[in-house]
Amino acid sequence: MPRPSSRWAPRAAGGLLALALVFTIAVTTPWHLIDLPKPDATLDFSTAEIARQNAFRHEMLPWSTTSWVISVVVPLVIGFSPLGRRLYDALRVRPWFLAVPVTVAGIALITNLLTVPTDVLAERVSLKYGLSVENWRLWVWDRGVNWALTSLGVAVIAVVLMALAKRRPQGWWLPGALVAALLVLGVSFAYPVLVEPRFNNFTSMPAGALRSDFLKLADADGVPVQDVLVADASKRTTALNAYVSGFGSTRRLVVYDTLLKDTPPAQIRLVVAHELGHAAEDDVLHGTLIGVLGTAFGVTLLYLLLGARMADPRKVGVFVALVVVATTLASPVQNLVSRKIEARADYHSLRLTNDPRDFVAMQHDLAVRNISGLDPSRWRYWMFASHPTPPERIAMGRAWAAQNSGPVPPLVRR
Template structure:
């Protein structure tokens, strides 16, 4: 192949992958489910509940936002300056494939240490408001495990990219894009059995009427669920939650022990119906497909930005900085898709249970218990909100109830 064709190839491939990514997002994301009225927090939350949520966020957000800013700025400041290459040279490790893991893990550790104080202050706020129950030892242990897991993932990515670039100076991006897509697929499949047990213990729900009801609900929904797992979330939090992860043989329906203990059976049933909606729509697989295309596109972008310089291990810090830029810039799109997916699962739970009143009450109860943000700022909504706000979810429940001839009145008398 001519040199000109080799230069054009990543541009063409990038355009094709980007087009495929846009098509998948546009065609598979549920953009409209039901006409929803404008959310009104005051209709369903008392002044005291709204004030408490606002106080909580006013105390928490300065610390959590500062921590997020530092987690972005530290790798950017190192990667986009000569400091990144100097740090590699300071290691004085002759073998690049030994130096790169040390540098990646070291930069991750540095970022964790820089954000440690602000994260600790944020954790203290959640303790003051009764959300966190974990000991400081467990909190530090979780941070250490998270650092190890992230380091392992980034080391694998850096070593793979550099090795391919050193072997094929011009065409390294092609096998790297394929490998990146396969890696995302593998991680999504293995996450429930490799990562989740590092943070929680899981046990099958004890036999009884509630477990039988959940399995029966799954059968009625046409969702193959062999078991319902209970996570020991109470050792870390008082928040109520449930989730679905994995796909195929690793798919699992997990409920927090706090949910089973503190929510009413009807509310738990609605939460489970929501998670069954994710399973019925193969939402994890849908997200994985977007992730595989996104990973392939990211590798092509790295080729266009770094070219043959990808083979230089002294630019490892720059690679990490570019990863941070990519994940930060893609967050609004990821959250937009996630919010629509979550809204579809809410809609699914309403159709499955036909209980708009309990749905609205449940969303209110979860929000009060979890001190969820009712009206986040626009920039925080786009950057961090993976779920609709509680007033948005309540508005959907109320709209669905009205469509079914079962309107739900405001929960707060004015």
């Protein structure tokens, strides 16, 4: 453990980072945009649509929840027990800076293999309901790529922190926090060009009225957009989606090819306007900076927990377990902030398009097509919901319409 005299600086820095993180989230998160009516799915979703969503979730949630529990519990059991050290020793890889990545990959592989049965059953449900169209070869490939990238990310940070701890046993927290924060910033910047192409192919949207309309919309919004990219998502799913990733020179606006096939142009326009809202507010950069602060705080806290023991590569299992604990505990806060930011992007799309009727219809159609949860349980909402529920988003559209263009009637006739 660090000497008492060496603990005041990381404690003070950790406290300041925690305050900075809380302050940044509190000040920059759009907590309130407009007074919303109480969400009511029965106003806009038919009995058959609600029943289908409930049936899908009834079949899907046991497997997806079990898989999530396994993915959390297994690294904790390995890391916080002698199993982690035994795994490191059993691999017999030397030197240590090669043994650490192999151990990280081993823990991730064990976890991945143990979740295969429940993930297969969950995928079968998605196939049954037509949400997934992915063949099993591609499904295995995606899991393998995800395992490799996740292992690589965790292993790089582990090796860097252990190397610093070996060099500066009583003061590695400061360079460690700086390096880890820079890695988070770099990965977020490079993600669109290094990671996303591992999963999808991207092409420029063909010239035409729709593309021209999008670029005019971006110009009217004051958001510089050089291109609109189309992802070949249809090889995996029938779900509709669009997103913005990266920042600065790597920022890109991407729409799924599934969105362009059957969706009315007015609704596609609203989806793009939502993504322009993210770009206008620099939401990716904002989230990255919060991640930078959170990572620096996490490394400082890690030093207070492990101190010089971080130099022991046989502690890599403990490190992985602590990463899992941190990400799990941070999820409710991350999702809370994400839901507020997504609501702001919805509000932005309404102001930009002045089309609340199509907005309500679009949110309904997206929810039906994606079989989105209309009324998730409270714990699942806080733990997993990165977006407002479809009824909440429709309530946003109705509230905006009531203030600007007149009421939007329910989609379901009574």
